[in-house]
Amino acid sequence: xxxxxxxxxxxxxxxxxxxxxxxxxxxxxxxxxxxxxxxxxxxxxxxxxxxxxxxxxxxxxxxxxxxxxxxxxxxxxxxxxxxxxxxxxxxxxxxxxxxxxxxxxxxxxxxxxxxxxxxxxxxxxxxxxxxxxxxxxxxxxxxxxxxxxxxxxxxxxxxxxxxxxxx
Numbered sequence: 001x002x003x004x005x006x007x008x009x010x011x012x013x014x015x016x017x018x019x020x021x022x023x024x025x026x027x028x029x030x031x032x033x034x035x036x037x038x039x040x041x042x043x044x045x046x047x048x049x050x051x052x053x054x055x056x057x058x059x060x061x062x063x064x065x066x067x068x069x070x071x072x073x074x075x076x077x078x079x080x081x082x083x084x085x086x087x088x089x090x091x092x093x094x095x096x097x098x099x100x101x102x103x104x105x106x107x108x109x110x111x112x113x114x115x116x117x118x119x120x121x122x123x124x125x126x127x128x129x130x131x132x133x134x135x136x137x138x139x140x141x142x143x144x145x146x147x148x149x150x151x152x153x154x155x156x157x158x159x160x161x162x163x164x165x166x167x
Contacts, residue, residue: 008034013043046086047122062125068117070109072102079125081105085112086122098126 007026011019023037042049053060062079075083085108087095099105112121 003029003031006032006034009040011035011040015040015044046088050122061127064123066121066123068109068113070105070121070123072105072109075105075123076102079123082126084124084126086124087112088120088122 003026007023009015009019009023020037020040023033023040027033027037042052047063047065050060050063061084064075064078066075075081081102082098082100083105085097085099085105097108099108112119
């Protein structure tokens with residue numbers, strides 16, 4: 001069987017076990033994989049991804065991993081309101097909620113607990129911004145290149161890897 005010269009998987013947090021196993025096997029066979037299975041595995045787990053960022057001393061919001069029942073007073077003391085509530089699984093903004101105050105937090109916890117009380121949650125400090133920005137990390141090296149763009153502008157690159165032209 002002829003192996004590819006290289007592989008650029010176009011997948012992320014939605015990657016299933018089968019696809020990840022194929023990527024690991026190709027890596028084992030020596031095929032260069034541009035987005036390695038370890039990186040794809042990391043983005044599948046929101047808490048683990050935050051832990052990796054913290055290990056690199058990158059700024060991350062205050063974060064708690066919780067199980068039901070969740071005490072709103074503890075959340076107020078440790079994280080504060082508003083806070084971001086994230087399910088451990090989900091991608092593209094799915095399973096992420098903003099809780100503005102203890103009352104809305106209780107309502108959200110009631111809803112989530114009616115679906116699955118065994119599901120751990122990530123609670124994070126809400127960080128307000130002046131303008132919404134889109135960001136994306138690029139490259140396999142460290143530090144990664146970063147692209148930022150306000151929604152109404154074109155992407156602009158920052159970091160080590162500078163493109164030859166902008167589009």
